[in-house]
Amino acid sequence: DAGVIQSPRHEVTEMGQEVTLRCKPISGHDYLFWYRQTMMRGLELLIYFNNNVPIDDSGMPEDRFSAKMPNASFSTLKIQPSEPRDSAVYFCASSWGQAQPQHFGDGTRLSIL
Amino acid sequence: RKEVEQDPGPFNVPEGATVAFNCTYSNSASQSFFWYRQDCRKEPKLLMSVYSSGNEDGRFTAQLNRASQYISLLIRDSKLSDSATYLCVVGQAGTALIFGKGTTLSVSS
Numbered sequence: 001d002a003g004v005i006q007s008p009r010h011e012v013t014e015m016g017q018e019v020t021l022r023c024k025p026i027s028g029h030d031y032l033f034w035y036r037q038t039m040m041r042g043l044e045l046l047i048y049f050n051n052n053v054p055i056d057d058s059g060m061p062e063d064r065f066s067a068k069m070p071n072a073s074f075s076t077l078k079i080q081p082s083e084p085r086d087s088a089v090y091f092c093a094s095s096w097g098q099a100q101p102q103h104f105g106d107g108t109r110l111s112i113l
Numbered sequence: 114r115k116e117v118e119q120d121p122g123p124f125n126v127p128e129g130a131t132v133a134f135n136c137t138y139s140n141s142a143s144q145s146f147f148w149y150r151q152d153c154r155k156e157p158k159l160l161m162s163v164y165s166s167g168n169e170d171g172r173f174t175a176q177l178n179r180a181s182q183y184i185s186l187l188i189r190d191s192k193l194s195d196s197a198t199y200l201c202v203v204g205q206a207g208t209a210l211i212f213g214k215g216t217t218l219s220v221s222s
Contacts, residue, residue, distance in 0.1 A: 033209060042212075042215065043157070043214075098204070098209060098210075099145045099205065101210075107155075
């Protein structure tokens with residue numbers, strides 16, 4: 001079975017540009033999570049969805065960040081405008097229950113110059 | 114108090130050693146418990162779930178102490194390939210899983 005699929009794997013862009021990260025969860029999983037990981041702050045939950053509906057976005061750093069889940073098989077995380085401090089690894093994960101194990105994608109390594 | 118706390122380490126051990134990590138959690142109503150493993154520059158991966166009675170998977174043993182609100186992971190006969198960061202994860206009703214910041218293990222030959 002295919003796991004969680006994220007794209008792109010790497011993204012390097014200049015400050016001020018719009019960045020869009022993509023995620024395809026495991027089929028049948030009702031929950032989708034977006035995380036950001038840095039050395040300083042560790043793994044941070046940004047937002048999560050249940051049945052395509054955002055449940056908790058309290059981890060989204062600021063209005064420059066937005067996330068959508070238009071259907072059960074696709075989600076995006078957008079940063080506009082991007083800043084150097086947004087540089088991190090962004091993971092998408094999915095699960096079949098809120099307190100059940102999450103399965104992570106390979107991550108997107110984002111560098112904002 | 115942090116919701117899930119782990120000693121960040123690093124734990125440096127020789128091959129063949131036994132090493133144990135502990136993790137404490139603050140919410141006594143927590144319902145599910147897991148250990149994840151994260152290799153350098155890779156995604157976190159589920160290592161094992163932790164059950165109330167304790168459970169074993171090969172060289173790995175996980176235990177839960179609800180009274181003291183801690184979880185442990187014991188690794189016997191350490192291998193070089195066990196070098197990674199181990200994340201303690203706790204589930205509560207009504208929230209997403211809470212990840213600890215991880216304990217780094219380095220196994221040397």
